Amino acid sequence: MTTNKQILLTVNKVSKHFNDGEVTTQVLNEVELTVYEGEQLAIVGSSGSGKSTLLHVMGTLDTPSNGKVLLQDVDIYQLSSAKQAKLRNEDLGFIYQFHHLLPEFTAIENVAMPAFIQGKNKQQTLDKAQGLLERVGLGHRLNHTPAQLSGGERQRVAIARALINNPKLVLADEPTGNLDATSAETVYELIKELAQQFNTAFVVVTHDHKLATKMDRQVTMKDGVLQNRVNQSHE
Ligand SMILES: Nc1ncnc2c1ncn2[C@@H]1O[C@H](COP(=O)(O)OP(=O)(O)OP(=O)(O)O)[C@@H](O)[C@H]1O
Numbered sequence: 001m002t003t004n005k006q007i008l009l010t011v012n013k014v015s016k017h018f019n020d021g022e023v024t025t026q027v028l029n030e031v032e033l034t035v036y037e038g039e040q041l042a043i044v045g046s047s048g049s050g051k052s053t054l055l056h057v058m059g060t061l062d063t064p065s066n067g068k069v070l071l072q073d074v075d076i077y078q079l080s081s082a083k084q085a086k087l088r089n090e091d092l093g094f095i096y097q098f099h100h101l102l103p104e105f106t107a108i109e110n111v112a113m114p115a116f117i118q119g120k121n122k123q124q125t126l127d128k129a130q131g132l133l134e135r136v137g138l139g140h141r142l143n144h145t146p147a148q149l150s151g152g153e154r155q156r157v158a159i160a161r162a163l164i165n166n167p168k169l170v171l172a173d174e175p176t177g178n179l180d181a182t183s184a185e186t187v188y189e190l191i192k193e194l195a196q197q198f199n200t201a202f203v204v205v206t207h208d209h210k211l212a213t214k215m216d217r218q219v220t221m222k223d224g225v226l227q228n229r230v231n232q233s234h235e
Contacts, residue, residue: 005036005037005038005039006036006037007034007035007036007037007072008035008036008037008071008072008168008169008201009033009034009035009058009069009070009071009072009169009201010033010034010035010068010069010070011031011032011033011034011054011057011058011067011069012032012067012068012069012070013030013031013032013066013067013068014028014030014031014032014054014057014064014066014067014068014069015028015029015030015031015064015065015066015067016028016050016053016057016062016064016065016224017065026224027050027053027224028050028053028054028057028064028224029223029224029225030066030067030225031050031054031067031224031225031226032226033054033219033226035058035169035201035203036201037168037199037201038195038196038198038199038200038201039195039201039202039216039217040191040192040195040201040202040204040214040215040216040217041201041202041203041204041215041216041217041218041219042204042205042206042211042212042213042214042215042217042218042219043055043203043204043205043206043218043219043220043221044205044206044207044208044209044212044218044219044220044221045220045221045222046207046222047207049221049222049223049224050221050223050224051173051205051221052173052205054205054221054226055171055173055203055205057069058169058171058203059088059092059094059171060076060077060079060084060087060088060092061088063077064077071087071091071168071169072168089114089117089118089165090118090165090167091167091168091169092167092168092169092170092171093161093162093163093165093167093169093170093171093200094162094170094171094172094173095155095158095159095162095170095171095172095173095175096158096172096173096174096175097173097174097175097177097178098178099146099154099155099157099158100158101146101154101157101158101161102146103145103146103147104145105145106142106143106144106145107133107138107141107142107143107144107145107146107149107157108126108129108130108133108142108143109129110146110157110161111129111132111133111157111160111161111164112125112126112128112129112164113161113164114161114164114165115128115129115164115165118165125164128164129160129164130142132160132163132164133157133160135160135194136156136157136159136160136190136194137156137190138153138156138157138160141153150183151178151179151180151183152179152180152183152186152187155175155176155178155179155183155187156186156187156190158175159175159187159190159191159194163194163198163200166198166200167200168200168201169200169201169202169203170200170201170202170203171203172191172202172203172204172205173205174205174206174207175187175191175204175206176188176206176208176211177206177207184208184211185211185214188204188211188214188215189214191204191215192214192215202215
C-alpha cells in the first residue's frame, strides 16, 4: 500500500497553448496530476499528445498558459527565474533521450558537474559521483569519456548525474528511446531500484507501454488531456 506517501508535486488545471502568428495550438488542456514522494510514474501516449510539454511544465522548462504547478506547496511559476534555476539544480534531475553528457569530460566528471555548479566540496563530490557510478554498474568506467561508452552506459551515467544533488524528483523524457530492448529494460529496472533506494520520484515519458508497466503507476496523455489520472492505490 502506498497510502502513507506524501504529495511531492501537484499539477493543477494546467493548460498550455502555443501562439505562432495566426495559429494557436492547444497542447495541454486542464491537466491535473499528483506525483507522490519516491514513486515511479510513467506518462504514455501517442506522438504529439503533449507528454514532453507536460514534463517541461513540471520542470520549469516551459511556462503554463493557465494553471499552477506546486512542488511541496511552492508555486514554482511564482518564483523568480534565479530561484527556478536553483530549484532545477537542487530539487530536480533531468534525463533526456540523448544523454547530453559533456563530450570532453569523463563519466565521473559529468556526474559531478551539477554539484560542482553548486560549489560543493570537490573531493566529496567526486567520491559521491564514484559511488553513484558504481551503483549504476559503471565503477569500471569512471574515466571513460561519453564517446568511449555504449549507449546504455551513457544513459546510466546520465541517471547517476541526475541523482548527484539528491533531487526530490527526476524528470525523464524517453530515456531509453535510443536504446535496444535489453538496455532499455536495464535502465527501467535501475530507475525502479534507485527510486526506492533514494526515495526520489521519477516521472518518465515513454512511447513504450511494456516498459511503462515496470513503473508503479501509469497515466495516458491523449490530445492534451490526461486520462486514468487517479491511481486506485492512492485513494
Ligand atoms: N513551440 C511550439 N509551438 C507550436 N506547437 C508546439 C510547440 N511545441 C510543441 N508543439 C506542439 O505540441 C504538441 C505536443 O508536443 P509534445 O512534444 O509535448 O508531444 P509528445 O507527446 O511529447 O510527442 P512525442 O512523443 O512525439 O515526443 C505537438 O503537436 C507539437 O507540434
